[in-house]
Amino acid sequence: MAYRGKNFKDRKEKYRPSASDTTRVPMLNLRRINEFKYDLREAMNNKEMDPNLMQTFLANIIAKASRTSIVEAKNYVRESQTDGLVSKELADNVCYVLDRYTKFQSQNNQT
Helix, strand or coil, X not given: CCXXXXXXXXXXXXXXXXXXXXXXXXXXXXXXXXXXXXXXHHHHHHCCCCHHHXXXXXXXXXXXXXHCCHHHHHHHHHHHHHHCCCCHHHHXXXXXXXXXXXXXXXXXXCC
């Protein structure tokens, strides 16, 4: 048998969070961030959005989707639609792209 040393722990003894300790939150898949940016820019260029507003809008969507959740990013898009910054068609396209690049990440519950 192989020598395992003094600090060896069996796999069963290692801490693994239970389902009640974590929640799964939809977040932006950062491994595909360049494709995500490309698809968003294509959607915005086809709808002829103002270039100055487009950069800010794109940055806000990426920040909300990668740091908080996809749900918050969609809420921001819908708020922008009600404010008149984007059309309904563009808002629907952006929400569709957000859904395509969603990844679920586990986060610890804050108690």
